[in-house]
Amino acid sequence: MKVDRLVSIIMILLDKKRIGAQELADMFEVSPRTIYRDIDTINMAGIPVRSTSGVGGGFEIMQKYKIDRKVFSTADLSAILMGLSSLSNMIRGNELVNALAKVKSFIPADRSKDIELKANQIYIDLSPWMGNRNIQPYLEIIKTALQESKLLSFEYADRYGNKTARTAEPYQLVLK
Structure with missing residues (x-):
């Protein structure tokens, strides 16, 4: 989705000094031309993104431009990072990677080590002890069935081991 990509690009630019169009295109699985259009959109929104050509070139937010990164407290950022990191070990995908990148971009450099340390002090292991x-x-x-409102067919085994074919419409995914 374009809005998600625009916000992600802004967060990446806030986090990194400079990044190239091809690198951004690879991250978001779009063409470099799409990235150039996105950068134009970001500029039109009032965020001054500067472009440098040549070797070592790329996009960067002008140095004097500031976004308040103190929206979240140290405890807030630690809790968010802890939760997202735990989920990312269980669920793979660009959405969690992008969310982690966005949250990390809000961490001021002077609080980075403290927040990362607190986020890593508690680890939530969601993997099963046995089974698959x-x-x-x-x-x-x-997830696809939920997003596309599709039915799922599966084999259900009751507590006695009796198996039956079932079809259900999922409305929520709960990981336990």
Whole structure:
């Protein structure tokens, strides 16, 4: 979605000194031309993005431009990072990677080590103790069914081991 990509680009530019169009295009799986249009849109929104050509060139937000990064407290950022990091170990995908990048861009450099340390002090392990450890393919199927309002067919086994074919319309995915 374009808005998500624009916000992500802004966050990346706030976090990095300079990044090239091709690198951004690879990150978001779009063409460099799309990135150039996105940069124009960001400029029109009032965020001054400067472009430098040649080797080592790329896009960067002008140095005097500031966005208040103190919207979140240290505890807020630590909790958000802890939760997203734990989820990213269970669920793979660009959405979580992008969300982590956005949150990390809000961390001021002077508080970065403290926040990262606090975020890593507690680890939430969502992987199962036994059974099928690779549930990623199933999660993707369920996620797609949820997003596209599709029915899911599966085999259900009751507590006695009796198996029956079922079809259901998912409305929420709960990981336990």
